[in-house]
Amino acid sequence: MPVPEARAWLEAIPGVGPKTSAAVLSFSNLRRAALPVDSHHHRVAQRTGLIPRTMDVGPSHAALAALLPPEWDAQQVYDDHEALMLHGQRCCYFRNPACGRCVLLDLCATGQALMSARAAPDEARTASASDRPVQPL
Numbered sequence: 006m007p008v009p010e011a012r013a014w015l016e017a018i019p020g021v022g023p024k025t026s027a028a029v030l031s032f033s034n035l036r037r038a039a040l041p042v043d044s045h046h047h048r049v050a051q052r053t054g055l056i057p058r059t060m061d062v063g064p065s066h067a068a069l070a071a072l073l074p075p076e077w078d079a080q081q082v083y084d085d086h087e088a089l090m091l092h093g094q095r096c097c098y099f100r101n102p103a104c105g106r107c108v109l110l111d112l113c114a115t116g117q118a119l120m121s122a123r124a125a126p127d128e129a130r131t132a133s134a135s136d137r138p139v140q141p142l
């Protein structure tokens with residue numbers, strides 16, 4: 006069964022959404038090319054501009070999967086998920102992301118804006134967003 010059909014079949018089960026359907030197909034012994042998007046993956050994708058900041062996690066599955074090279078196999082799709090998820094867990098934190106040590110800083114407008122705000126003089130920072138946690142995503 007093709008992945009889109011398998012996902013549609015799974016998502017017809019009450020309570021099963023796109024993350025679960027992708028996880029079942031990707032993480033199990035089936036190891037199919039289905040991209041799960043958890044909250045960490047979603048946050049990194051929003052902050053780096055892969056998806057709009059206003060896009061919810063549900064629709065982000067199709068949007069992010071569409072960005073992957075079509076020739077990628079299941080392992081590569083799985084690795085993509087793992088890389089973004091782990092980056093969110095270990096660097097691009099929900100609050101106060103560690104942009105100063107992030108390998109994506111040169112590519113990330115969110116991180117560059119945060120770094121600029123953090124470097125601003127103290128008096129200028131009092132009225133800025135830099136003293137507040139980054140906007141939750």
Ligand code: SF4
Pocket residue numbers: 049052053096097098102103104107108109110113115116117
């Ligand atoms: S530069 Fe900052 S906001 Fe951008 S991905 Fe890295 S940690 Fe996240």
